[in-house]
Amino acid sequence: MSDFILEARQLGKSFGGFRAVNNVNLNVERGTIHALIGPNGAGKTTVFNLLTKFLTPSSGQILFNGEDITDLNPVEIANRGVVRSFQISAVFPHLTALENVRLALQKRLGVSYHFWRSKSLLSELDDEAIERLDQVGLKRFAHLRAVELPYGRKRALEIATTLGLEPELMLLDEPTQGMGTEDVGQVAELIRNVSVGRTIVMVEHNLGVVADLADTITVLNRGEILAEGPYDVVSKDPAVMEAYMGIKADEVEA
Numbered sequence: 001m002s003d004f005i006l007e008a009r010q011l012g013k014s015f016g017g018f019r020a021v022n023n024v025n026l027n028v029e030r031g032t033i034h035a036l037i038g039p040n041g042a043g044k045t046t047v048f049n050l051l052t053k054f055l056t057p058s059s060g061q062i063l064f065n066g067e068d069i070t071d072l073n074p075v076e077i078a079n080r081g082v083v084r085s086f087q088i089s090a091v092f093p094h095l096t097a098l099e100n101v102r103l104a105l106q107k108r109l110g111v112s113y114h115f116w117r118s119k120s121l122l123s124e125l126d127d128e129a130i131e132r133l134d135q136v137g138l139k140r141f142a143h144l145r146a147v148e149l150p151y152g153r154k155r156a157l158e159i160a161t162t163l164g165l166e167p168e169l170m171l172l173d174e175p176t177q178g179m180g181t182e183d184v185g186q187v188a189e190l191i192r193n194v195s196v197g198r199t200i201v202m203v204e205h206n207l208g209v210v211a212d213l214a215d216t217i218t219v220l221n222r223g224e225i226l227a228e229g230p231y232d233v234v235s236k237d238p239a240v241m242e243a244y245m246g247i248k249a250d251e252v253e254a
């Protein structure tokens with residue numbers, strides 16, 4: 001039996017008369033890193049927003065662990081273990097790294113408005129927060145304010161706050177966007193580390209990162225799936241080359 005943690009069936013989204021996503025069928029295998037790629041305007045962000053329930057599908061169905069989550073909202077799916085990083089986990093610039101992660105943990109435990117109540121609960125949360133920071137290589141920055149962290153480290157902090165929610169499935173929207181080479185390497189390594197024991201779906205433009213990290217790649221073009229498989233397979237697919245570089249299939253063969 002296959003073990004798909006996330007499935008999209010005949011997913012579609014129209015904006016007015018424009019069909020931005022059409023009949024997308026996705027099967028995300030548990031424990032893998034699954035990347036969504038495609039040229040500009042291919043529909044990646046729209047599919048991502050559908051999967052994370054930031055947009056309502058015009059048609060189709062989304063299943064998480066075999067259960068229909070099509071009608072749930074982002075908070076409801078987060079409670080089930082589907083967490084979108086970067087948007088849902090706002091980082092507060094003037095709080096320290098530790099305070100940011102502690103706040104995320106308080107949200108998970110539903111104690112955000114009672115945090116002054118118990119000193120022992122606070123120190124328990126601190127221990128867990130430090131552990132999360134350690135997981136993303138930020139332990140030594142624990143007492144630095146978020147605003148003082150370099151860009152790549154801020155992303156790491158965002159991931160640490162997401163980890164506080166204990167996601168089974170983590171969705172990352174262009175995790176290396178706008179980064180220099182050094183930060184890209186750091187964040188890629190971080191994603192690999194946090195992928196242990198969970199599933200990751202990410203939209204990513206940097207094909208080097210995708211080649212390095214993704215077990216499966218779905219290539220979208222004009223709102224539809226063009227190709228799917230491991231990097232070695234999709235990168236040699238003539239239709240993918242044509243969509244990315246404008247090279248025609250017969251030219252590729254030639």
Ligand SMILES: Nc1ncnc2c1ncn2[C@@H]1O[C@H](COP(=O)(O)OP(=O)(O)OP(=O)(O)O)[C@@H](O)[C@H]1O
Nearest residue numbers: 015018019020038039040041042043044045046047
């Ligand atoms: N809210 C909207 N209203 C109208 N059209 C939209 C809307 N959102 C997206 N689109 C259109 O849907 C298509 C797919 O857009 P989408 O942002 O999903 O592509 P993408 O693959 O993420 O592109 P990029 O790599 O440039 O971010 C585009 O033609 C876009 O103009």
